[in-house]
Amino acid sequence: xHPLVMSEVIKVPTMAEYMGLGKVPEVxxxxxxxxxxxxxxxxxxxxxxxxxNKAGVDFAVLGTEExxxxxxxxxxxxxxxxxxxxxxxxxxxxxxxxxKIVTTCPHCFNTLKNEYPSLGGKYEVIHHTxxxxxxxxxxxxxxxxxKFKGKRITFHDPCYxxxxxxxxxxxxxxxxxxxxxxxxxxxxxxxxxxxGAGGAQMFKEPEKGDMDVNVKRTEQALETAPEIIAAGCPFxxxxxxxxxxxxxxxxxxxxxxxxxxxxxxEDL
Amino acid sequence: xxxxxxxxxxxxxIAGIGxxxxxxxxxxxxxxxxxxxxxxxxxxxxxxxxxxxxxxxKKMVVRPIPGLLHIIVYVGFIIINIEVLExxxxxLFGTHRVLSFLGGFYDFLxxxxxxxxxxxxxxxxxxxxxxxxxxxxxxxxxxxxxxPKNDANYILYFEAVLMLLFLTMNAADHQLQQAGAAHYAxxxxxxxSGMISSVFGGLDVASLIAxxxxxxxxxxxxxxxxxxxxxFSKHLHILLAFPNTWYAKxxxxxxxxxxxxxxxxxxxxxxxDADPFAAPEETEGEEEPGKFGASDIFDLNRxxxxxxxxCTECGRCTSECPANQTGKKLSPRKIMMDTRDRxxxxxxxxxxxxxxxxxxxxxxxxxxxSREELWACTTCNACVEACPVSIDPLSIILEMRRYLVMEExxxxxxxxxxxGNIENNAAPWPFNQMDRLNWKEEIETx
Numbered sequence: 001x002h003p004l005v006m007s008e009v010i011k012v013p014t015m016a017e018y019m020g021l022g023k024v025p026e027v028x029x030x031x032x033x034x035x036x037x038x039x040x041x042x043x044x045x046x047x048x049x050x051x052x053n054k055a056g057v058d059f060a061v062l063g064t065e066e067x068x069x070x071x072x073x074x075x076x077x078x079x080x081x082x083x084x085x086x087x088x089x090x091x092x093x094x095x096x097x098x099x100k101i102v103t104t105c106p107h108c109f110n111t112l113k114n115e116y117p118s119l120g121g122k123y124e125v126i127h128h129t130x131x132x133x134x135x136x137x138x139x140x141x142x143x144x145x146x147k148f149k150g151k152r153i154t155f156h157d158p159c160y161x162x163x164x165x166x167x168x169x170x171x172x173x174x175x176x177x178x179x180x181x182x183x184x185x186x187x188x189x190x191x192x193x194x195x196g197a198g199g200a201q202m203f204k205e206p207e208k209g210d211m212d213v214n215v216k217r218t219e220q221a222l223e224t225a226p227e228i229i230a231a232g233c234p235f236x237x238x239x240x241x242x243x244x245x246x247x248x249x250x251x252x253x254x255x256x257x258x259x260x261x262x263x264x265x266e267d268l
Numbered sequence: 269x270x271x272x273x274x275x276x277x278x279x280x281x282i283a284g285i286g287x288x289x290x291x292x293x294x295x296x297x298x299x300x301x302x303x304x305x306x307x308x309x310x311x312x313x314x315x316x317x318x319x320x321x322x323x324x325x326k327k328m329v330v331r332p333i334p335g336l337l338h339i340i341v342y343v344g345f346i347i348i349n350i351e352v353l354e355x356x357x358x359x360l361f362g363t364h365r366v367l368s369f370l371g372g373f374y375d376f377l378x379x380x381x382x383x384x385x386x387x388x389x390x391x392x393x394x395x396x397x398x399x400x401x402x403x404x405x406x407x408x409x410x411x412x413x414x415x416p417k418n419d420a421n422y423i424l425y426f427e428a429v430l431m432l433l434f435l436t437m438n439a440a441d442h443q444l445q446q447a448g449a450a451h452y453a454x455x456x457x458x459x460x461s462g463m464i465s466s467v468f469g470g471l472d473v474a475s476l477i478a479x480x481x482x483x484x485x486x487x488x489x490x491x492x493x494x495x496x497x498x499x500f501s502k503h504l505h506i507l508l509a510f511p512n513t514w515y516a517k518x519x520x521x522x523x524x525x526x527x528x529x530x531x532x533x534x535x536x537x538x539x540x541d542a543d544p545f546a547a548p549e550e551t552e553g554e555e556e557p558g559k560f561g562a563s564d565i566f567d568l569n570r571x572x573x574x575x576x577x578x579c580t581e582c583g584r585c586t587s588e589c590p591a592n593q594t595g596k597k598l599s600p601r602k603i604m605m606d607t608r609d610r611x612x613x614x615x616x617x618x619x620x621x622x623x624x625x626x627x628x629x630x631x632x633x634x635x636x637x638s639r640e641e642l643w644a645c646t647t648c649n650a651c652v653e654a655c656p657v658s659i660d661p662l663s664i665i666l667e668m669r670r671y672l673v674m675e676e677x678x679x680x681x682x683x684x685x686x687x688g689n690i691e692n693n694a695a696p697w698p699f700n701q702m703d704r705l706n707w708k709e710e711i712e713t714x
Contacts, residue, residue, distance in 0.1 A: 012708040033695040036704045046711045063705035067694030075647045076683045077561065077669030079527045081690060083534040086526075091538075114523035119531065159648040164522025190653050191330075194590040199647030203686035203696055207644040210595030217590075 010053050014063040015096045026058040027131070028098050030112065032105035033068050034234035040241065041104075041234035047263035048104050048128050054268055055141040057131075059102070065092050069111040076200040083119065086111075090121035100124045102131045104259060106160035106233045107198075113165070127161055129170040129232050129258050136177060147265050148178040154185055154226040155258075156217065156240060157192035158233035171232045171258045178265055183224040193217045195231075195239035202235050218243025222253075229255045270362045277359035277488075284492030291499035295577060298615045301625075305569040307515045314514045317658070322509040327656040331584070334398070337391040341427065344388035345506075348381050348434065355488050365441075368455030378456035382438060385431040386460045392431075396424045406583030409592075411602040416502065416581055423503050430490050437483035439465035440476050449473045505580035509657040512578040515571045516658035521649045524666055529558050561670025564631040565611050568667060575659040576607035585651035585661055591644040598644035600651035600661035606636035607664060633668055642668050643680055 018025055029052065034041035052059050070085030093101075101123050103109050113125035135141035153175050161167045168189045175182050187193045196206070196213025206212055218240055221229045229244065231237045234257075241255045256264075307314075320326045325342065329335035354367045368374050399407045399420060407420070438461035444452035458465065468476055498504050505512075536542050562568050585600035586592050592599050610632045618625050633639075645665045652660050672678045679687070686696045694701045 010711050012705075012711065014705070031704070031707075033697065033699075036707065037695060037697055037699045042707045042710070045707055049711060061705065061708075063708070064702050066704055067701060068690045068696060070690070072696050073687050073690055074524060075666070075669075076679060076687065077666065077671070077673035078679070078687050079530045079560065079670055080534065080674060081687055083526065083530050084537075085690065085694070087534055087538050110520075110522040114520050115526060118526050159646070159650075160522050163649040163653050165520050191588065191650070193588075193593070194646045194648035194650065196590060196594075196646060199645050200683055200686065201646050204643075204680050204682035206594075207591070207596045207598070207640050209591070209644075213590045213594050213646065216594050 010050060012049055013060045015060045015065065015098075016063070018060045019096065024097065025060040027100045027102050028093070028096075029059045029061050030069075030101050030103035030105075030108050031061055031066060032103060032108045032234065034238075035104055036066070038234060038238070040238060044104055044234055044237065044257040044259055047257065047268065048259040050263050050268040051132065051135075051141065051259060051266070054266065055135045057135070057140070062092065062096075069108045069116075071107040071111045072200040072203060074111070074115070075198065082115075086116055086119050086121065090116060090119060093121055093123065098123055100126070102126050102128055104128045104232075104234065104257070106158040106164070107235070110160040110164050127167055127170065127232065129161075129174055130167065132259065132262060133170045133173055136174070141262075143174075143177045143262060143265055146179075148180040148228075148261065151178075151180045151228060152183050152224065152226045153178075153180045153228045153230050153261075154183045154221050154224045155188070155230045155232075156185070156195065156221060156236055157189060158231065158236045159192070159194050159198050161232055162192055163190055171230070174258050174262060175230055178261060180228075180261075183226060185220045185224055187220055193220060195233075195236040195243075197235035197239045202238075212243075212246075214239035214243040215246050218247055222247060222249065226253060228261070229253060230258055230261060231255060232258050274360060274362050280489060280492065281356065281359070284489075284495060288495050288499070291496070294615060294619075295499060295504075297618075298611050299570050299573045299577065301566055301611065301614060302568050302570040302573040303566075305571050307571060310518055313518055314516075317516060317518075318510055318514045321656070321658055322513040325656070327658075330654075330656075334395075337394055340384075340387045340391045341395075342506075344384040344391075344431075345427075347384055348388075348431075350377065351381050351434070352488070352491060355484070359488065364451050365453070365455045368453065374455060375457040378438070379459050382435065382458060382460040385434050389428055389431050392424050392428045396421065399424075406587040409583060409586055409599055409601070411599055411605055412581070412583075416605065419501050419503075420581070422497075423501065426490070426494050426497070430487060430494065433483045433487040433490060435461045435464065437480055437487055440468055440480035440483060443468045443471070444473065444476050444480060447473055447476070449477070502579065502581045505578050505657060508574065508578035512574055513658045515574060517571075517660060517663075521652055524663075527560065527670070529560070559671070560674035561672070562664070562667035563633040563671045563675070565607060565614060567671070568607070568664060572660070572664055572667075573607070573611055575661075575664075576604050576611060578657055579604040579608065579659055580657070581605060582656065584654040584656065585659070588650040588654040590646055590648060590650065596641075596644040597638065598641040600665075603637060603641070603661045603664055604659060607632060610636050633671065637668065639672065639678070642672065645669075 031045055035045040067089060068085055069089060070082035073085065074082035101112055106127060109125055109127045112123065132141065136143065155171055155175060157168065172182060193216065194213060195217050229240050231240055237255055237257055244250050244253050244255055325339050328338050354365065357366045358364055398404050438458050441452060442458045442462055442465040445454050468479060498507065559567060565573060581601055583601050589598065589600055614625060617628055642665055647662060649662060652662050689696050689698050693699060
């Protein structure tokens with residue numbers, strides 16, 4: 001997928017290694033369960049890590065010390081399990097004196113940012129599209145539009161990034177930087193339709209109905225005649241990918257994370 | 269005669285307001301069946317939200333057509349209520365158009381009321397057409413059968429009739445003024461009723477007075493009836509939208525509260541110094557162990573119960589709900605309607621049992637809201653975002669899921685598998701935590 005002409009080795013340092021060196025990274029990259037285990041989501045993780053390397057961001061991951069934030073347990077109603085996870089994670093994060101966290105998963109983002117503070121975990125938490133935007137603003141990262149110039153890209157707002165936390169512009173600014181034609185769905189931003197995965201739905205069969213939510217959302221995306229459906233969440237990505245397959249459009253329409261778009265534009 | 273009608277007016281007014289106050293007290297009592305919740309923080313932001321969302325109708329105009337029509341009806345009703353003030357003074361003191369000393373300004377007021385009244389009639393007619401002729405989908409969901417459907421139409425009829433009575437009264441008054449009848453001094457401008465007043469052109473003064481008085485009486489009695497209808501109707505929102513927007517959650521929509529009772533237990537479990545065999549601490553007035561989550565209205569908080577009374581069943585939440593849009597049973601509006609119906613049932617039970625609730629073997633869960641509805645929610649917050657008066661149906665759904673999972677262990681099996689995975693290997697899937705960084709090798713070797 002990416003060229004083998006790599007002039008530098010991609011580095012993925014862990015917090016334990018940093019601690020061994022007595023250093024503290026600029027930011028912790030919280031990978032999340034999907035980003036760690038799911039084959040599709042791992043590609044997003046890797047794309048983001050390549051950009052971090054390219055921009056020279058001093059980051060580290062928790063690696064095997066990371067565990068589920070507890071988001072799906074909390075949304076399913078299991079407050080015990082959620083808080084057990086939260087307290088365990090907070091112990092690890094506070095042990096490393098983490099101040100700033102970036103994550104590619106809006107669910108982790110929401111939970112770490114909003115639900116950890118009252119349990120003792122107070123950090124500055126940002127979504128990866130927010131970090132990428134600030135890297136651009138600071139001139140640490142430049143984007144060549146070439147590859148995506150004029151391509152029709154529609155952005156699907158993840159509920160836990162958009163409505164839940166009012167982050168709408170960061171991913172859109174990145175897409176515009178690609179010189180792409182950003183086309184909006186009828187339901188976008190605060191009225192964006194869910195992909196169907198939130199609230200622990202990802203892990204169960206839907207209740208009886210006329211159709212699946214992800215197919216409905218994909219239909220809305222297809223109305224914009226996009227070449228690419230951009231997402232900012234590994235779960236949305238899976239749902240939209242499945243939706244595109246259900247509509248038999250997988251050969252003409254790609255579902256990509258914003259980080260993957262930027263990595264591809266930069267031949268990373 | 270004048271004296272009698274003044275007394276009659278006072279009796280009607282006191283009865284109308286008295287019955288309303290009685291029902292408002294009942295409403296307060298019912299809301300207090302819920303758990304107390306502290307929303308006294310950030311007062312400035314709360315007042316601002318109330319001013320923008322309730323008074324300023326900020327969220328109504330997200331949908332421009334009904335938003336604009338609603339603003340007309342709303343402004344019409346608020347402004348025309350200035351006229352009610354005059355009616356009350358006239359009624360109690362036997363005066364006629366007591367505020368007419370305002371002169372040109374009075375003409376301006378009456379003239380504006382008339383134009384607004386006409387606009388209200390037009391808007392209400394369009395609302396009725398949208399509901400009954402165009403049959404917008406959100407007004408025809410399954411929960412809108414029977415009373416909710418009739419209630420909505422009754423409100424529209426009420427509003428139209430009140431406005432028509434107001435215009436009729438003015439039209440007759442206008443004719444009387446022109447005829448130079450005693451007590452009907454030249455006052456007010458009648459841009460709308462002036463156009464229809466010729467209908468009464470052939471009547472003599474006595475008949476005109478009869479028409480004017482009848483319209484006047486029916487108008488004020490109608491308003492009092494409407495006021496008292498509120499408690500039994502979805503139309504309570506005209507009052508409760510204000511407290512409801514004030515008490516609404518201010519934290520990010522994605523932030524769900526952390527249950528404090530759970531935190532205590534988790535902290536104890538995580539504390540290496542805690543003695544697992546220690547006798548429970550003797551604290552004074554120890555409460556009985558609380559129930560986790562909600563299976564009935566007593567387990568919900570007061571803001572959630574206020575939410576239920578505030579809901580005017582517009583269905584914007586339901587029309588934005590991904591589950592509902594794809595044919596699932598879940599309808600956030602129904603969650604609110606069910607909650608209110610159950611509160612009312614409990615309230616009546618309390619009334620019938622001398623002020624104490626007698627267990628009726630029913631509850632909100634299963635009795636009103638099914639598990640299928642609760643498990644269909646994606647927690648996407650579309651319903652919360654859509655509500656023009658800041659109702660939060662999602663918080664009730666979550667609270668009921670908490671009850672199902674923590675009190676009944678009744679999650680769908682796949683979710684139990686997911687939660688088992690998190691417990692055992694710190695991820696919702698059955699992968700080993702030690703493999704979490706395997707992707708690192710894949711990237712470093714390419």
